[in-house]
Amino acid sequence: MVASEPALSVVVPMYNEESVLPLLVARLRGVLDALGEPYEVVAVDDGSTDRTSVALLAARRQWPQLRVLRLRRNSGHQPALLAGLMRARGQHVASIDADLQDPPETIVEMLRLAREKNLDIVYGVRADRRADSAFKRWTASVYYRLMRRIAGNDVPAHAGDFRLLSRAAVEALRELPERRPVLRLVVPWLGFPSGEVSYEREGRAAGRTKYPLSRMIALAADSVTSFSAAPLRVATWLGLAGVAICGVLVVLAVVAYFLGATVSGWPSLYVAILFLGAVQLLCLGLLGEYVARIYTAVQARPAYYVAEDTDAAASMVDSLK
Ligand code: UDP
Numbered sequence: 001m002v003a004s005e006p007a008l009s010v011v012v013p014m015y016n017e018e019s020v021l022p023l024l025v026a027r028l029r030g031v032l033d034a035l036g037e038p039y040e041v042v043a044v045d046d047g048s049t050d051r052t053s054v055a056l057l058a059a060r061r062q063w064p065q066l067r068v069l070r071l072r073r074n075s076g077h078q079p080a081l082l083a084g085l086m087r088a089r090g091q092h093v094a095s096i097d098a099d100l101q102d103p104p105e106t107i108v109e110m111l112r113l114a115r116e117k118n119l120d121i122v123y124g125v126r127a128d129r130r131a132d133s134a135f136k137r138w139t140a141s142v143y144y145r146l147m148r149r150i151a152g153n154d155v156p157a158h159a160g161d162f163r164l165l166s167r168a169a170v171e172a173l174r175e176l177p178e179r180r181p182v183l184r185l186v187v188p189w190l191g192f193p194s195g196e197v198s199y200e201r202e203g204r205a206a207g208r209t210k211y212p213l214s215r216m217i218a219l220a221a222d223s224v225t226s227f228s229a230a231p232l233r234v235a236t237w238l239g240l241a242g243v244a245i246c247g248v249l250v251v252l253a254v255v256a257y258f259l260g261a262t263v264s265g266w267p268s269l270y271v272a273i274l275f276l277g278a279v280q281l282l283c284l285g286l287l288g289e290y291v292a293r294i295y296t297a298v299q300a301r302p303a304y305y306v307a308e309d310t311d312a313a314a315s316m317v318d319s320l321k
């Protein structure tokens with residue numbers, strides 16, 4: 001049985017990670033046992049369709065600190081992570097990917113730093129992304145630059161979801177009414193004292209990425225719209241610019257009329273019409289992005305459902321989410 005309030009919880013969201021699971025269990029357990037403090041590992045099975053769930057329950061028989069949280073359906077990385085955070089009971093709560101791209105040893109370093117300097121949040125910052133593809137590196141660099149612009153410089157560049165939170169920070173997250181927070185932006189926004197630990201991001205230990213391009217785009221769109229209304233103002237600025245340009249053209253047309261230099265310029269006419277049509281569609285689309293999010297927020301469906309929690313006592317203190 002896990003102690004009721006462990007010093008450390010480690011949340012690991014996983015989706016179809018059966019191939020990496022034995023490696024993860026061995027390495028994570030080695031690190032955490034060596035810590036010499038009570039801990040729990042909250043493995044969140046995000047509706048896997050392979051044998052992840054069975055393998056987790058089997059691993060738990062030899063490793064009582066492993067707690068398995070099975071979600072009813074695949075809800076995505078962020079909701080799975082949130083599910084784990086909401087149920088974790090540790091004094092500190094770390095989150096880490098299952099694929100061993102983030103070294104578990106760094107968690108110990110994070111914990112030491114948090115205690116030494118009395119920090120509520122310690123981010124794992126990727127010192128080097130050599131293991132990632134050039135495309136991933138490029139998109140990540142654009143993403144973090146954009147996010148720092150719109151969500152503020154408190155957002156550490158190249159800090160994903162590998163971090164350590166204090167109990168106070170987890171409680172603050174729990175109180176947020178947002179159902180689908182983009183954690184890597186919302187956590188810095190909470191405004192707790194924070195620090196960083198840098199680490200080398202390794203290649204995936206086994207299995208394939210669960211983040212195809214479509215999910216990367218969805219995360220980026222959620223990130224922008226959850227922290228900035230600036231795209232909505234694009235329409236206003238484009239409209240104003242259009243009016244200014246039209247004003248100049250009217251003056252030119254009047255001058256041309258009096259000079260007798262009127263030409264039948266239908267190409268410029270249809271270009272202008274096409275252009276304006278495109279701008280209108282673009283603005284409608286941007287508007288739609290926000291309306292869609294309002295719609296989702298009003299529906300207020302839970303981001304995830306927990307089908308099973310191997311720690312029954314903990315199920316009693318279910319989250320608000
Ligand atoms: N993940 C998840 N649910 C999903 C997709 C991914 O829980 O729907 C987990 C996955 O198992 C891994 C973590 O999120 O532990 C990060 O995913 P991945 O390593 O595939 O992303 P990448 O590192 O390629 O960006």
Ligand code: MG
Pocket residue numbers: 097099101204209
């Ligand atoms: Mg990965």
